[in-house]
């Protein structure tokens with residue numbers, strides 16, 4: 455008789471609110487890697503966020519205090535595997551901003567970015583935005599392909615950056 459052993463495997467995904475103080479070390483680790491992927495080096499991370507990158511979690515904390523849904527970790531079985539940071543355009547609240555999408559290296563290429571993108575669209579739409587914008591470095595080809603596949607369109611290129619937009 456055949457072996458009837460049945461193994462069920464499912465992954466529990468959830469979003470967790472970022473606590474800028476408690477999660478500071480993890481946020482800095484994610485931020486450093488994000489800059490490495492975007493620019494090929496981490497130096498600009500310390501230039502933008504100060505020594506040890508301490509201002510990165512502080513800044514994400516301000517996004518979370520504007521709206522708790524604007525800064526979330528994506529967790530798989532309780533472990534952080536992604537980060538999404540959102541906001542509004544400073545001059546036009548019709549326009550939502552995706553400040554960061556980040557998936558940890560060993561979870562890339564498995565569709566988790568699409569879950570972050572769906573989340574961002576829902577949250578920004580619920581918050582009242584009708585369009586969303588982001589920018590990506592021109593050298594980050596994989597991220598650009600990802601955005602195009604998710605329906606983002608290039609609007610402008612300036613200073614090594616590509617500005618992209620989507621309707622919500």
Ligand SMILES: CC(C)(COP(=O)(O)OP(=O)(O)OC[C@H]1O[C@@H](n2cnc3c(N)ncnc32)[C@H](O)[C@@H]1OP(=O)(O)O)[C@@H](O)C(=O)NCCC(=O)NCCS
Pocket residue numbers: 487488491492555556557558559561562563564565566567568589590591594596597599600603
């Ligand atoms: C960009 C990013 C958010 C996309 O998320 P994702 O979960 O990897 O998205 P997908 O699963 O749809 O895969 C995206 C592409 O990476 C490819 N990929 C496959 N294996 C991969 C791996 N091990 N690592 C990275 N990308 C991989 C996918 O095949 C896909 O390429 P394709 O469009 O040519 O098919 C994620 O890769 C990431 O966090 N990158 C580093 C940080 C970054 O660049 N963020 C954006 C800054 S603007």
